[in-house]
Amino acid sequence: MQNDKKRKLNYAQAINEAMFCAMEQDESVICFGLGVDDPKRIFGTTSGLKERFGPERVFDMPTSENAMTGVGIGASFNGIRPVMTHQRLDFFLLAMDQLVNNAAKWHYMFGGKTSVPIVIRLLIGRGWGQGPTHSQSLQSWFAHIPGLKVVMPATASDAKGLLLSSIFDNNPVIFIEHRWLHNLEGDVPAVDYRIPLGKAQRLRMGEDISIISNSYMTIEALHAIEVLLENGVNCDLIDLRTVSPIDWEMVYSSVKKTGRVLVLDTSVSTCSVASEIVARVSMECFNDLKCAPARLALDDCPTPTSSALTKKFYMGAEDIIVSVGKMLGKKIDISKISMQKAFPHDVPGDWFKGPF
Amino acid sequence: MVEETIARRYSEWKMRCPTHLCTGQEAVAAAVGQVLKKDDFVLSTHRAHGHYLSKGGNLSGMIAEIYGKETGCSRGKGGSMHLIDLDVNFMGSTAIVGGTIPLGVGLGLSIKLKKTDQISCVFFGDAAVEEGVFYESVNFAVLKKLPVLFICENNFYSVYSPLKVRQPEGREIYKLAQAIGCQSEQGDGNNVLEMYNKVSSAVNSMRNGGGPYFFEFKTYRWREHCGHNYDNDLGYRTQEEYNFWKERDPVSIFETFLIKESVITKNEINKIEINIQNELDLAFKFAEDSDFPKDDEAFKDIYAK
Ligand SMILES: Cc1ncc(C[n+]2csc(CCOP(=O)(O)OP(=O)(O)O)c2C)c(N)n1
Ligand SMILES: [Mg+2]
Numbered sequence: 001m002q003n004d005k006k007r008k009l010n011y012a013q014a015i016n017e018a019m020f021c022a023m024e025q026d027e028s029v030i031c032f033g034l035g036v037d038d039p040k041r042i043f044g045t046t047s048g049l050k051e052r053f054g055p056e057r058v059f060d061m062p063t064s065e066n067a068m069t070g071v072g073i074g075a076s077f078n079g080i081r082p083v084m085t086h087q088r089l090d091f092f093l094l095a096m097d098q099l100v101n102n103a104a105k106w107h108y109m110f111g112g113k114t115s116v117p118i119v120i121r122l123l124i125g126r127g128w129g130q131g132p133t134h135s136q137s138l139q140s141w142f143a144h145i146p147g148l149k150v151v152m153p154a155t156a157s158d159a160k161g162l163l164l165s166s167i168f169d170n171n172p173v174i175f176i177e178h179r180w181l182h183n184l185e186g187d188v189p190a191v192d193y194r195i196p197l198g199k200a201q202r203l204r205m206g207e208d209i210s211i212i213s214n215s216y217m218t219i220e221a222l223h224a225i226e227v228l229l230e231n232g233v234n235c236d237l238i239d240l241r242t243v244s245p246i247d248w249e250m251v252y253s254s255v256k257k258t259g260r261v262l263v264l265d266t267s268v269s270t271c272s273v274a275s276e277i278v279a280r281v282s283m284e285c286f287n288d289l290k291c292a293p294a295r296l297a298l299d300d301c302p303t304p305t306s307s308a309l310t311k312k313f314y315m316g317a318e319d320i321i322v323s324v325g326k327m328l329g330k331k332i333d334i335s336k337i338s339m340q341k342a343f344p345h346d347v348p349g350d351w352f353k354g355p356f
Numbered sequence: 357m358v359e360e361t362i363a364r365r366y367s368e369w370k371m372r373c374p375t376h377l378c379t380g381q382e383a384v385a386a387a388v389g390q391v392l393k394k395d396d397f398v399l400s401t402h403r404a405h406g407h408y409l410s411k412g413g414n415l416s417g418m419i420a421e422i423y424g425k426e427t428g429c430s431r432g433k434g435g436s437m438h439l440i441d442l443d444v445n446f447m448g449s450t451a452i453v454g455g456t457i458p459l460g461v462g463l464g465l466s467i468k469l470k471k472t473d474q475i476s477c478v479f480f481g482d483a484a485v486e487e488g489v490f491y492e493s494v495n496f497a498v499l500k501k502l503p504v505l506f507i508c509e510n511n512f513y514s515v516y517s518p519l520k521v522r523q524p525e526g527r528e529i530y531k532l533a534q535a536i537g538c539q540s541e542q543g544d545g546n547n548v549l550e551m552y553n554k555v556s557s558a559v560n561s562m563r564n565g566g567g568p569y570f571f572e573f574k575t576y577r578w579r580e581h582c583g584h585n586y587d588n589d590l591g592y593r594t595q596e597e598y599n600f601w602k603e604r605d606p607v608s609i610f611e612t613f614l615i616k617e618s619v620i621t622k623n624e625i626n627k628i629e630i631n632i633q634n635e636l637d638l639a640f641k642f643a644e645d646s647d648f649p650k651d652d653e654a655f656k657d658i659y660a661k
Contacts, residue, residue, distance in 0.1 A: 128373065308649055
């Protein structure tokens with residue numbers, strides 16, 4: 001491995017590298033979950049771990065999400081740092097009790113004497129008919145619970161740096177990966193580096209409008225911003241990195257500069273992380289706003305399965321461009337971006353052949 | 357035949373949803389389906405095609421659902437993992453492991469409240485008994501003596517994870533149910549006649565207030581966990597094991613038996629197969645010819661009227 005800034009890894013490999021890095025340096029880090037040592041290795045994110053660190057620290061588990069979350073929490077009381085993995089966020093819902101009543105409360109309800117340093121990796125599915133029970137973006141459920149941190153990396157290098165910080169954080173961290181990000185490449189340094197939780201990142205600098213985004217929506221935003229730039233619109237793109245806690249300082253300073261804010265989210269709209277941002281920005285930056293804040297998230301509706309029904313279901317670069325245009329009173333041609341799509345709408349690229 | 361036709365045509369990439377085929381495990385659904393009456397209730401899992409069809413579920417509705425068409429049994433909202441046919445009391449299948457077990461118990465409670473002699477049957481796999489909800493559900497069914505028929509299809513795997521990494525060695529799943537106080541038996545999941553006889557006598561007693569019954573039937577999935585291919589190349593199960601089970605193909609074993617006992621001739625079997633193939637061809641044509649739901653259908657049916 002060379003220590004080269006221009007070293008390319010995809011998001012899944014970056015997660016895998018963070019796991020290696022954490023497990024190498026700290027024997028207390030363990031990794032378990034359904035299929036972590038099976039032939040597919042959670043889309044490659046847990047590849048090689050069992051071979052390198054052994055079956056005591058890397059193991060498959062019974063289909064017992066709630067109990068096994070509790071087991072992870074209990075182990076953490078005695079200095080273990082568990083990284084638990086679920087192939088879909090939806091499967092983890094069985095463990096909400098252990099997460100909310102135990103993991104999130106333990107530090108507080110015992111007067112700050114102990115803590116629960118556990119990481120729970122959850123994957124959001126999309127495409128190929130993932131449907132109502134395999135594609136829910138429930139980040140706001142977790143963000144709603146004081147005591148939890150919620151991380152949603154958008155890029156490969158963030159995935160590595162944020163996972164390392166999550167593992168060595170002394171709090172329960174929900175680490176959410178969007179399935180459509182796993183194959184995206186980026187520059188990932190080989191060294192151990194940590195990206196602080198609770199700090200956002202400005203990915204594009206502009207004065208006309210603030211776009212506040214997370215996870216996969218940030219990729220759509222980057223596409224949209226290219227087109228917007230050609231149309232003379234300069235966007236300030238803030239990728240939240242963690243949706244709890246939120247880096248309010250960066251959000252407010254951006255909105256104060258631009259006077260306009262569009263918030264993107266992968267979830268349904270009502271009571272979303274985006275709702276919270278719109279609310280707080282309205283409260284804190286009211287006098288700076290030149291137009292009403294806007295939010296681009298999904299309609300309040302379960303995910304349909306049929307590929308015919310998902311066509312208009314998700315928000316993408318086109319929708320971002322149209323929304324920004326509306327807020328600036330500009331009509332922007334989106335035909336160019338629509339034409340770029342060379343594959344069916346229900347897959348992220350040629351690499352994705354379903355069914356997961 | 358249904359599953360193998362889906363498998364053959366899946367790579368046309370028109371069935372765009374996660375699809376779990378039950379080839380190799382057909383006998384369990386077939387036997388239980390023969391015992392149950394039309395007004396008995398059935399619930400199932402992600403691997404539901406066999407259960408749906410054995411209950412009398414509409415074939416065209418199922419194929420159209422996998423195609424994501426508006427004529428599908430769930431109007432394209434659910435896909436292969438979420439099937440329903442209320443005409444035959446197939447009450448639904450879902451993708452969350454263990455998720456339908458308490459629902460089966462709830463139907464059992466409703467039967468008791470309404471004082472009918474129906475049965476509520478719920479199918480699930482060997483992984484579902486690892487969920488807490490399994491124990492909680494069986495406990496309640498036993499407590500209230502509900503007419504719930506629990507059918508556990510033990511195919512030894514959950515995705516690529518063998519039983520040995522999930523349950524202690526030597527575990528007999530049916531004994532778990534027994535320990536909770538449920539009448540419980542084990543059987544050969546590839547022997548349709550044996551299962552039919554066992555389940556028949558259990559269901560007779562259940563209809564007369566005998567309380568819940570649990571069956572563990574050992575069987576084997578031939579194709580990959582999800583999708584249309586074979587996956588023995590991945591190395592999570594041995595070729596010997598696979599061959600062992602393939603030689604015990606429940607369909608051909610039963611055919612041979614029926615012919616030997618002169619219940620049916622090879623000719624008659626061929627005729628039945630031709631009829632099924634015709635029905636299947638019609639179902640696929642129906643699915644292909646059906647329209648996709650319109651865009652705005654995605655946002656309908658969120659609340660009941
Ligand atoms: C609560 C939950 N956890 C995990 C999964 C992922 N998953 C989908 S199917 C499956 C296998 C279940 O195995 P089993 O119950 O034995 O049924 P089989 O696939 O063998 O028919 C798993 C683990 C899920 N759908 N729901
Ligand atoms: Mg199984």
